Amino acid sequence: MARPLLPVPLLVLVLLAACSAAGEQTGPAHVDAAPPSKIAVVGAGIGGTSTAHFLRQHFGPEVQVDVFEKAEVGGRLATVTVNHNDYESGGSIIHSLNLHMQEFVKQLGLKYRRSVAGKTAVFNGEEMILEETDWYLLDLFRLWWRYGISFIRLQMWVEEIMEKFMRIYKYQAHGYAFSSVEELLDSLGGSGFINMTRRPLSDSLLELGVSQRFIDEVIGPIMRVNYGQNVSIPAFVGAVSLAGVQNNLWAVEGGNKLVCSGLLKLANANLLQAHVTSISPVLSGDALQYQLSFNTESGSGSDLYDIVVLATPLQDSVESGINLEGFTPPFDQLPGSYHRTVATVVHGYLNTSFFGFPDPRLFPFANVLTTDTPNLFFNSVASICPVNISTGFRRKQPQEAGIYKVFSLQSLDKARLKTLFRSYYSVQVTEWQAYPRYGSSQGLPSVELHTNLYYLNGIEWAGSAMEMSSVAAKNIALLAYHRWNRQTDMVDQKDLMHRIKTEL
Ligand SMILES: Cc1cc2nc3c(=O)[nH]c(=O)nc-3n(C[C@H](O)[C@H](O)[C@H](O)COP(=O)(O)OP(=O)(O)OC[C@H]3O[C@@H](n4cnc5c(N)ncnc54)[C@H](O)[C@@H]3O)c2cc1C
Structure with missing residues (x-):
């Protein structure tokens, strides 16, 4: 994610x-x-x-x-090896409120992988329409300027759902079980949760007062990177996906597998x-x-x-x-x-010109998400870190050869690889039947x-x-x-x- x-x-x-x-x-x-x-x-x-x-x-x-x-x-928790280092090719990010995963890591004596900061931008096929900066307050101001209070409404909505979802840990700790997914969801969030598995995310968000522009420019790109699908996926999985872009995420040192x-x-x-x-x-x-x-x-x-x-x-x-x-x-x-998602791990030089930055030294982003734009052939591209991060580790600058993961629906042919990368040393492709094709x-x-x-x-x-x-x-x-x-x-x-x- x-x-x-x-x-x-x-x-x-x-x-x-x-x-x-x-x-x-x-x-x-x-x-x-x-x-x-x-x-x-x-x-x-x-x-x-x-x-x-x-x-x-x-x-x-x-x-x-x-x-x-x-x-x-x-x-679906797997790694690929590039240049003597391993990188997650499947499930990679874990939320800090995922208590079972946390407990496993604790019991197994595994370690949390240090996260390495990197900025995110959203690309619409022609230009970056949203760019994260070094300044938290500036980012907040820009979000407010462009989308009004949509992001606050969204945040409150996701937090409310997560708070209800967290009840499961208490129920399970007390030994209670459910005979169906519907019964489980009903016990956590009543009929509201079950309805959320049937209703498009976009409808729920519009009803909440989130603007169409915010849905197109922020929510859509998040759904594309996390589930390879668009904002018509059900609201419940949409909320799971949105929880996956909060800033309290982690992974397992050495690989989630x-x-x-x-x-x-x-x-x-x-x-x-x-x-x-x-x-x-x-x-x-x-x-x-x-x-x-x-x-x-x-x-x-x-x-x-x-x-x-x-x-x-x-x-x-x-x-x-x-x-x-x-x-x-x-x-x-x-x-x-199941929805096919192709994860392509490339060791090479990102073609920052494609994103409107002819000088790679001026390209400040580690992650590029994309809007739902016809003919855009990839969902996201990200500079990724190995599963083992040494103390001296730093993310490669865009002018250096780095390791990038591209998510797309189809495999990238040579022409498309050449569009995204100026040149490359190696390409590794994993085709996943990744997650349900949500209808x-x-x-x-x-x-x-x-x-x-x-x-x-x-x-x-x-x-x-x-x-x-x-x-x-x-x-x-x-x-x-x-x-x-x-x-x-x-x-x-x-x-x-x-x-x-x-x-x-
Ligand atoms: C590209 C990608 C990115 C993702 N990103 C995230 C993320 O960031 N965070 C997150 O939380 N989740 C993420 N996910 C989702 C997450 O990886 C999955 O939900 C989770 O790993 C599913 O685990 P599972 O054990 O239920 O299924 P699987 O991992 O699919 O395990 C099923 C196993 O059964 C085996 N099997 C199948 N048939 C048979 C058979 N007949 N006999 C014997 N064995 C069989 C398979 O080989 C497989 O090993 C991502 C998934 C993908 C593909």
């Missing part, structure tokens, strides 16, 4: 309240059922690995937790390098299990599990290649598709697919981010635990804020 564009203060009070909640533990449960003996998690991205970690916390040390991964641990490998170890989970091809229910007597069939480099195999969590998108476009067989009624193919009608997929078969990535249709997958992981671990132990009073409870207060 992009670095801060709007000057937004920290939600210190919310953070303090929620931090204490995140540290609390679920109280001892009354358990009658025999524990499960084997649980499978399919996918070792942040969703699957944090599920394994939370499952271990709730089900205890005896249960066998197997995590299947067909490619790399980390999934270290959290995934670390969580697998912490969970004492078995990593199986295998492609799961099918899952089917098997009933022997009263006992329901699931048969997982999979392919490894050395052949194919299958195994039985008591509980299965699918932690990878199931939409056709993502090609997880998992058949859910033998279920009654049979599963329909999930509607919707307004596909709805939110189920979490509970079958008695003990759960689906994590439905939450991405409300908002796709590392923390969203982690919240879904904690929810599924709690849900699986309560379902297994038939603790109905811990699932889909109403008026939780009041309940929690009276529990204290």
Whole structure:
């Protein structure tokens, strides 16, 4: 995600309240059922690995937790190597109020990556229409001059949504789970949150009194860099995206994917390098299990599990290649598709003339966002920092060869690369099925697919981010635990804020 564009203060009070909640533990449960003996998690991205970690916390040390991964641990958290340094090519930025991610980093003994300042500008295909300066007050004044109080309205809106969203940490710390994404959102922000998953962001902002010009020149570019889409994406994911440009962001020193490998170890989970091809229910007597069939480099195999969590998108476009067989009624193919975003990491000299700065020494920006302009072939270009930042590190000046990340819908051909770069040493391309292609009608997929078969990535249709997958992981671990132990009073409870207060 992009670095801060709007000057937004920290939600210190919310953070303090929620931090204490995140540290609390679920109280001892009354358990009658025999524990499960084997649980499978399919996918070792942040969703699957944090599920394994939370499952271990709730089900205890005896249960066998197997995590299947067909490619790399980390999934959409990945790096590319350029000139002996690694750079994030997928999910890169974490908000300071993402408490699960914070807690993982703490428990794993990882470090926060130092952020290196750099200015942002917005380009409309012909010129820079908004430029950040060294002067905070001047930036504020310019925003006010150009857009009136739109940015204050926006800031208050995002803060209100985040404050409500933060309730999840308290609910989860008290052990409450939700059987669907709708129930989860409803408990946090009532029908308002659910409506926000169906309504275009632009409509919500216009209703709020944010000007069309602000939407076109500021909100649009943020949606383009964060989700490769425009302001017609639903308001809820729009708010997630806007939280991602506040100025309290961080990343993991050494690469965000270290959290995934670390969580697998912490969970004492078995990593199986295998492609799961099918899952089917098997009933022997009263006992329901699931048969997982999979392919490894050395052949194919299958195994039985008591509980299965699918932690990878199931939409056709993502090609997880998992058949859910033998279920009654049979599963329909999930509607919707994933949006392609191409991340091109270039080692070279930025062509600052293209942005109206013939002399690169006078080009002061580290990040360039773009407006929704026909024929503009990229969403953003940013000078990026390696995942390991030494104390003496400084960002390269535009007159020097630097490392840049370009986000675009299509791969950049030679002509386009030559438009953006005067010359280059290397180009590395990662094509992502990055996040849902947000429309307004596909709805939110189920979490509970079958008695003990759960689906994590439905939450991405409300908002796709590392923390969203982690919240879904904690929810599924709690849900699986309560379902297994038939603790109905811990699932889909109403008026939780009041309940929690009276529990204290
Ligand atoms: C370019 C880009 C930029 C982003 N920027 C940010 C950001 O700045 N901040 C942020 O918070 N989020 C960001 N995101 C979103 C974030 O990366 C994702 O929401 C998150 O990583 C999803 O994690 P996941 O574990 O749910 O899914 P994934 O990471 O997709 O993990 C699923 C895993 O399942 C495996 N798998 C699939 N099918 C099978 C099978 N049949 N058998 C075995 N294994 C299988 C896959 O190989 C994969 O490793 C970005 C994403 C992209 C692509």
